[in-house]
Amino acid sequence: MFKKILLATFLLFSSLFSDNFDSFEIIPIQEDGRVKPLDTFARNQLLRFYGKRSTGNDISPTNWLFGIAMNNEDMAKIPIFNIRNSEVAHTIGLNWDSSHKYTITEVSSGIQSQLDIFKTIYSKDEENLSLVEKQLAEIYMNVAMYKSLESSLSCLFPTITIDNQKIADAIKVNIGDKVSYFRFIQYLDNMNLLIQSYPINDDKELSPSDSSFFRILADLNKVYESKNSIGLKIIPSSKLNKEKVWLSPWELMDGRRLEVFQLKMLLRLEEYITNQMPESLLLYKEALYSESIDAPSLSVLKKEVWYNKIDLFYKSTALYVFGFIFLCLSYLFRPVLLSRLAGLFLLSGFMLHGIGLYLRMVIMARPPVTTLYESIIFVGFVAVFLSIIIELFKKDRIGILIGTISGVIFHFVSFGYAADGDTLGMLVAVLNSNFWLATHVTTMTMGYGVSIIAGIMGHIYLIYSIIHPDETKKLREIYDNTFGITILALFFTVFGTILGGIWADQSWGRFWGWDPKENGALLICMWQIFMIHLRLTGMVKGAGFCFGMVINIIIVTLAWFGVNLLSVGLHSYGFASGIALNLTLFILFELLLGGGSYYLSKKRSS
């Protein structure tokens, strides 16, 4: 069985090594302070316009992006603007239907017809905007972004026909050739000389040569209008630039001295636009890797593209779901075979989950947990890991049950957060410390994971005690396990909290500042200590302790997500709008389930 898993993993990985040099996907681009493959950039744009990280049809994100930049008309016909709010669609004169997707032409003409509304919105403070107005402003920004992408390579398009001998001589081409704006920039000195020395005679009518001269200048001016389309930052900066800011083709058109590799890259790109030959792209990459100082690692770029395409976390979710279904079936018939299969699904889901986490670490070169999104993924990982350990020791299917349930729940919560934007973002200065991220944050999130497992175990105890109140031995066993896991959880939460205090002491000069996130962590520790001491003094028995661990889940979620709603303090980094309702519903659900089963369990046992 194990061999099969190995084989499957190998097959998954083998696509990593296949050579996809001729595609655009791994062309590096800088966005939000990070150099990433074009594939990720394209997906981020899609997420912004479409709400998903794909185009919704067969076209790959990179092809879509390049299609736009090359002014491919088929791409412009793809309905890529997803307007979920019907009120917003009506405001800009669009018919809202169930699919509510629109093309760029529809949306931009809609905006053109209602320019006054947008002027009013932009004159307001951001805080005073209603939801519809905010969404309108967002659509306006998105259309602007789209338009900018459309013209971001226009300086390399061979759109200007040369029918003037003097200009042809100056930029060293033949009459009748079509050239790009970039060609003129390469011979900027010649052009300047030509323009300065050009005889201007007002009294005579324009000669044919004059008119072709001025037409070409007018054409140039027209192309120059899109000089601010600087979204595609695909060219590394010169060696003198210490900040490593990458540049877009348009930014290099200001007549500055280009580095050799920059010139080569632009020429190859221009070549590709004209002839669409894959060789040009190969030469483009060669130019980038031969001389540029901050060319990124090719293997990391490839890994990232692979990570984008494979959607590991969707696959692991599916495996966890299968595991859960098989486990449920195993209670009905063929318990041994089906529960083994369920365990296998859990294990393979766990492996994909782990590979996903590992790839994210490699891509970002930092520890696994840095954002709220990553904390959810990681807590899920820890929870599943612990469940597998429990199953290995106990072999009574409870481990598989906990593992599949927690795996599925955490994945689904994380998908909600992934839709908020790029999940591979850079960090602000305070958090930018790999040592503390690796110690404090990881320990703390492990504490969350173990605490939640203890809570699920508590649930199982309560429900089991309702169904089988007489099986005291089994109940005692679950109770003991819950207590053991609670002590493990206490170790992680206490150690993690104190490590956080030490980080704060190292960075800000105070060990403890009663900041909401700190208080949340403290509350988890205190609640666990409280429950453990209640048990020691005999004030609670099995059902009470397990109910306490259910409440501990609520405290963990409050400390984890709830404090971000307060939006005070140093830790409020998470994006939290809209989670208040979900959080309240979850807490009510837990209280009802936990409290109800506690009541019933007490009633049955008496």
Added chain:
Amino acid sequence: MILYISVIHLGWVMGKDRLKKILNTLSSPKIFICTIFWMMVLVVLGTLAQKDLGLYEAQQRYFSCWIAWLGFIPTPGGRTALFVMTFNLMFFMLKPAFWSFKKIGIIITHTGVLLLLLGGGITAWFSTEGNMVIKEGEISNVIIDLFAKELVIIDDGNSEYDQITTISDNILKPGSKIESDLVPFDIEVIDYHINCEPIRRLDVAGPEYKGLAQNFILKRIPNEKETEVNRTGITFKVTGAEDVANGIYSMFLAQQIPQKISSNGKEYTLALRRERTHLPFSLKLDDFKKVMHPGTDVAKSYSSDVVLIDKDLSRPVLIRMNEPLRYMNYTFYQSSFNEGVDVDTSIFAVVKNYGRLFPYISSLTISLGILVHMFLRFPIIFNRRRGK
């Protein structure tokens, strides 16, 4: 500590049985359970209150106090709760039953907790914190307190030195009189507001109002959520100076035009400012650097190149995020900055804390204790299962 010893002494005097009884009561885990429950209530209330009150105010009201007022009901504050917890633990550790080898993990853990609580106490009572603000190219040895203010009377008549008399804000209360041999006039505080707003007078003020008070009244307004932005103001009466100078004055924090008062032919400058502490050494800021994530306006790191000057000794130091400078019990952290046209200003948080090492030791002890306990405890749990 004295209380602790005297309770034990009292028990000793009253006999062994009585001592046992007293110990049993004072070390009861029930006390701990009640206290930690109350502490949790306080933490929840104090955290929620931060939304309305701001961090500092909420901390003062619920945690760094002996009594926390819930509406008009006095309840034990965070300090009281932690104090009771510490005592309860200390008495618990006196019980012989606690010291059994089987419970070694528990013993280690509780020792760690005691260290953490004691360290917290030391930090709460003895630590000081403030800011040091230095422009590039300048030298400073002054720590500015974030919260405390002082009224200063500066005699700059001497060419060699300035004589500065400072009055701390805990005596600046309405009605208090300040008389000193160092200052030839007396001051009587009329009003002192933590946060106020100068309001232009509508009527013409009487002749007794001088300076700012001629045209403005300081109106008390609610405190800001961020304590640092409060504009503190004071109104006071000066007597015993020259006749023209006697009268009522108003001043507020960081006032642009200083207030001068003449007495005995000398001119004194008065100001209300943040409390200052002078260090026995200084720092010179050479360069402040800010590095951004390329192509964005998100900062990646901040750092300051400083020179530490102590008497004849001077050495270059780099202070940056997560890497502070420690020197003579003081620690300097890169906290904030102001970007100027030519020169930047770097702001360091400066902390003096004798309890600094406690969390480090106690965290190790606690974690070790829980680990030992787990290793001793888990086999018992699993054996019970196998034994069935």
